[in-house]
Amino acid sequence: MPGIFGFVDNKNQGTNEKLLADMARGLDPKLAAKFESYMDPGLGMGRISLGVVNPEPQPIWNDAHTLCIVMEGELYATRSLSIDLMSLGYRLLTGNPAELMLCLYQEYGEAFAEQLNGAFVAAIWNAPERRLVLVNDRMGLYPLYYASVNGRFLFGSGLRALLSDASLPRQVDGIAIAQFLTFDHLLGDRTLLSAARLLPQGSLLIVEQGNYSIRPYASLQYPRTYPLRRGEEYREELVFLMRQAVARQAADVLPKAIMLSGGLDSRVLAALLNEIDADWPVYTFTWGLPGCDDARFAAEISSFTRAEHHFFELKPDFLLSTAEESVRITDGMGNIVNLHAIVSLDEETRYAQLIYKGFMGDAMFGRAVEPILWADYDPGVAVQVHLRLHELQGLLTFHPAEHHSLFTDEFYQGVGNAVMDSYQAGMEASGSTQLAAQRLYFDLTQRVPRMTIKGVEVVRSKAFVRLPFCDNDLLHLAQQVPLGMLQDRRLIREAFQTTFPKMASVPFSWTGLPMVDNFRSISMRARRLLQWHLHQRGISSQSEVRWRPYKDYQTWFRTVLRDWVEGILLNPASLDRGYFNPEFVRQLVAEHMAGADHTVRLGALLSIELWHQLYIDRA
Template sequence: MCGITGAAWTDPQLAVSAEALRRMTDCISHRGPDDAGYLHRELENRNPYPAVPGVALGHRRLSIIDLAGGKQPLANEDETVWTIFNGEIFNFAALRGRLEGAGHTFRTHSDTETIVHLYEDEGPDCFRHFNGMFAIAIWDLRERRLVLGRDRLGQKPLYYYHHAGRIVFGSELKTLLALPDVPREIDPTAIDEYLTYQYVPHPNTILKGIKKLAPGELAVFSDAGLHVERYWKPDFTHEDRRPAALQDAELRELFDDAVRLRMQADVPLGAFLSGGVDSSLVVSSMQRQSDRPVKTFSIGFPQKEYDETSFARQVAEHLGTEHHEFQVTPSALEILPKLIWHYDEPMADSSAIPTWYVSQQTRAEVTVALSGDGGDELFAGYRRYRAVGLGAMIDRLGPLKRVLGAKLWQQLPSSGRQKSRMRQAKRFAEAIAMAPERRYLDWVSIFNETRRGQLYTDAFVAQLSDSDPFDFLKSAWRRCGKRDAITCASLADLTTYLPCDLNCKVDIASMAHGLECRQPFLDYRLVEFAAALPIGRKYQRGRGKQILRKVFGDRLPAQIWDRPKMGFGVPLDYWFRHELKELLIDSLLSEKALSRGLFREETVRQLLDEHMAGQFDHSARLWALLVLELWQREWIDA
């Protein structure tokens, strides 16, 4: 696990100096505190042959495998292929055996060296053979090109800025901004997307011209320009109709093998343990494959509704792990400036706060931690899928759908509290007349289309493009073809919410502390298997993860399977009325914020007034606005 950055250029006026490369690399020293490495070569004119582009590669290393070797940038034998990469290739041992059989000679025991040798044989097609989490840059001297690739599920980030005869890239946006000629102009459309999803969807970023390589994509830069293509195209329309016994056996084998591969390390290794089904299953598989107690880590909070440590403790005792439990009192005032700096883009998932704390505490004991991320998307575990299923049932009853969608429902009185049953029923009824995918966006968005219209000033609306934030979710939803609504929703989450929110949150919070986080559920073999399962194997009678319970039911206590699902959150609602009240009001209603011309003052005041009076829980919306304002002060105003 590391951090990478660099550039390639065909125009000598756009060269990146060795000094600038070091500045770019220093920006992400937290990602790799163990070592640094560089490759810098100026553009070479070879008349009458085409010029060889200039290249700069910078690497910060967090040593996990082959501690003594594996220094990057790493080259093949004749130094015509160089690579730097962030992440892990979990099937590197199998690939190495194949490559040695083909005549390649290895000088290290690292997974990095498999990249250069497989690239020699396969070119950019090499990415299709990697089972891992990665952001990779490959410099090909013979072909005069720079090749970039990102893993299939977007576990590792990769930003880039292509302009004229140069491309600049990095694991974090701040590495690009270390170059003074990379623009810092906010993209209004990205703000619209951010306030819809609580993140900026790929391939866009908050800044104009700067992009994120999407999961499963590769990019090739040469004197012909930049070419981006998708190398992983799973068929989400396919449904596996094999007998249940065969599916169960394959799930057991795939899951345990995914865990086994992610237990490879030459440094101390452990696991996050929340006490939920997914992290508990990961730990149970680890313990079955280990000859010593697995180190597990849980974090607790004073507020009972946010504390899962009792469940984690129960699982740890059942499995016999070496359990570490930390009690923290989260302080938003203390952690907010750190989050704003590390996350580069505004990201309004407040669970970044507990993720930060558990990563910080875990790093004190181990360098690698496995987690249960991905289980909810793959096996329909989110509670919101109940509404999706109910909506689909109503869609099949045309007259009832018209009644539920009628304006009469909107006139019913209800509490202003966001989670009151009547308000939830009214919100469901408001959305039921929509198409299923539009309805789902209305349910999961921070500011839905109506609220965004009330929030934006006329001047800001005039800056927006004709693009609709809905298109991001719609295209993901429709990749599933005519499959059921819950499958469409969960697989849309897998390719949108998971990489853009959850994976980003975990990557930044863990790497800020030099901790590598591995996610067995995101082994692409397991993902492709789970995506093809019929919904009846995952979801029954309003509950998801049914196949997990059938296959792995004996691995966990019954209470863990039956416990209600809890979010990994913090008490924003309370904080905004107490600890964060002054910061919130001073930030959102400041002259600086209002002068930006983005949001209507009266709408922002209404959100604040309703929340402070306890009339409505606007905490997620207020958090999104606060993060955006503080981000602008850190990265734009400075």
């Protein structure tokens, strides 16, 4: 996967080409031969890139050859910044965002980051001052990990890059494992290694004189009071900012593709990209089981655009060939049952290496907001309300009440209350007493950068990914909308229905019904009612029209993948790691094979075990 990596060594002021090359191979063994780097006594930093966008060589230096930068990602809405810099005498020779960022840093110092709109991660080296500056975007869309060990500071776009340093302790973080098995993602800055951490969203990390410090330059904040505005005004502003965000990220001439499902966010992108009058080819990609709802709805949505549509089948045994690679790319912190985007990447990138995803639209615009959040609770009760809602929404892998059965006594005692403490801290960090605001904040600062981003990372291994919903202006609007307008995704649904009524007539995979009331929706509702009455009278065995999912891990795990699942989870090395109660794991596997659905649970356990096999056992 593309990204940056490097080290600052305060004890050894020589050069260490081997470590830097090993970090490149650790990050992505297939692309490592193409890595670009810079070495200085006690410093090494580099970049791996697909070369799809911003292919200019890096590092890029300033005119005085005192500052250099490596960067992965891109910036948006940079014209005014470029004009300002040129008026100050800067020469922007390449048009590369890394060059622009370096000039901004030279002119404004650490305040430069506040002016950036984009998805990126970068490392800037000040050679005379021997000062390293790491920076990421406001949402942490390019995860960056770091560790400090024995006088050496390591950083990389994958935890696996840091593991290339043999001196990095391999002690596994038990609290991180417990978090992952509770929420399907980690919380805060933890990783599966106790010695390594994730750089928080919107942060600067400064390394100098043998020490490092971190400071945020941006943060999410929901207001205490809201202005009085008509719903129509919010809808119009949303549509304007969405058009602006998509246009900002479609200014080049490269072929473009959209990962299109039957949901809302990807169809928003399909509609907006289709509005742009341009010569570049556009494609829509959908994967799943033949005849699934997503496949049918996505094909219909695509037919309203100029895009060429392609469907890719999810084969029942695809994990046999992709699971280890998915675990490697996500450093064991993504559940393999959520990483199926890897399956068709080779075929997709034959058409386009630039792919758009509707990432973060649901978290920004109210997917998680429910009526239970519209009340005031005592702090001790509030966290239980949040946990209850996570459970109702199917977002808990193992409930905290099950931890004493899942984990060994020693492991359970070692974790203590840390999982729930970090969960509550993640909610309360919003600074709001309104539970809806707390949940929105939690999703954008915890679930999105620690879980949802894993699907993006998988796609980035072969394609450059653009995420229009993450535009700064759009993100700002999402924080200013009255919370009640976000429930049931009301604002974005109404905006889409008004602006693109034809696409809104296509059924929505969340409900299986069109997003607007028309003859089609009436007939579908009538069919559902008829089905229910036939079932009540014993004429039909089905009580409702069945939803046709795009995946079926539940069946696959107990059939074609059974030997693989049992071979990984029930082998003595896995059962004897000291984390899990062996009998509980055996029972869990047996129950699934007998007909229960433990798909997500088994997927999480498989991810952890495969990561151990790749990076702990082989070490």
